Amino acid sequence: MASPKQSGNGSGTKWTPKQPMVSVKDLHKSFGDLEVLKGVSMDVMKGECVCIIGPSGSGKSTLIRCVNALNDIQSGSILVEGQEVNDPNLDKLELRKKVGMVFQQYNLFPHKTAIENIMMAPITVLKQDKDEVAEYAKKLIKKVRLEGKENSYPGELSGGQQQRVAIARSLAMTPDVMLFDEVTAALDPETVKEVLVTIQDLAEEGMTCILVTHEMGFAKEVANHIYFTDFGLIVEHGPPSTFFKNAKDPRTKEFLSQIL
């Protein structure tokens, strides 16, 4: 696994897998006058699968977009393998080699085939050998169950297929953490499952996953820990067994009663 960078890590101590892989502390984020995150804290250990749920506009997506520095933050701290993300000297490219992200709208590159989409970043960014990348890309295609679709363009694939290519594309960079931003929200109910199965496989293999999702069934079954956000705060969190049965906060109860 990639060794953590020392720069910007205030304490200077080396990150070990016993510490949280992603550690968010008192995170504040505003868009203009609108404060979206009002002091959010969460810890994700290596190999954990964490689901963030909550009503729309509660800041879930913003939270995970901050983790790979797609959004900058006002105050607080985000440590990814000990590397401080809220650091003006942050090497964003190094951070993003460790943190993969999958989006709601897939965002595949429409001018490249499925396999080219997967191979592009390792060849261009990581300067890896073309043949090795091609071999790994084929394995990934198999892993996301898209054999035979290697040479299809994104426009020729269904939403669920595109999303699985997007997951494979992200995995090709061999990230340590995967972020999933409402990846099934734009899909048909039938295709949601195929994408969720792919993510479940990943989680079971020990990939550290952070998901923003509305799929309560998935959260119940796969997640190790669930965070419920509302109005830019984490209202309640816990393992699924206690979270779904014994929610304490009235806002959580109300949200769950509407959804379940």
Next chain:
Amino acid sequence: MSGNRTAGISHEQHMDVLLPLARQQRSQAMIERLEGTFRLKVQPHHAIWMFLLFVLAVGSAQAQAPKELISPLDALIKWTPFILWGPEGGLTGFSLNIIISFFAMLFGTVAGVALGLMQISLLLPVRRGSWIVTQFFRNSPWLVLLFTIMLLFPFEIDLGFVVIPVPDWMKAVIGFSLPVMANISEVVRGAVRSLPSGQWESAESLAFNRRQTLWMIILPQCFKRMIPPWINWYCILAMATPLCSIMGVEESVTYTAQALNAEGDRPELLPVFYIFLLLIHFIYTYPIARWSIQLEKKFAVKL
């Protein structure tokens, strides 16, 4: 922009019948705003009208012409080669219009792409500077730019060991390439802006740097989108080339005037010759404009 959107929504709510039209108009307006120009919308029936106009002009001139002089149609046939390619069958007359438009497009495109890329630079001075240059040349009257270049530019450039003559038509090329450059610059900027931001974000999250993102992901997708407006600008340029006749460049309008002069400036010949000139320009531009419309339809499906 928000005003337009509100108007569109209220249409949808109250007049569902107009929905397809409203949507079409809105997308057209969006395309034109992004490209900063109107689209030539030539239809096949325009060709028929053009031809009828010509027949009408010839017919009425034939009727008016005195019997003892050469008939307007014969005069036109006599002078057509002269108008198309000049006295020696060389590269003057209408063929010079095409040559000027070709080189002006070439230089304008090269400079325009560079300027357009500067407009999306991360460096504020570069972005601001190229924006000012673009806006200046885009919003100046073409004729004023042409005059300025043709009067300021020396008729020859002395490099010490060799003297390069600069004929008027070359100056015209430079004069025309400036507004073309500015408009192509806007086409490039508009095409980059028209891509969904998700393309930038997914490239960023895959650790592509900005240069890689631009050259491998953004620009290849923009290329197809830029071709129809680029052809559109070529048509506009080709139609503008007769402007340089005012400066005496030996192109089609200059030669038409000379031909009319040689026929004794007979008033009934005037509409015949100029409408004929219009027809030549139309015949040249029409297929190109139609082609651009077809390409646009073809590419639109994939957007």
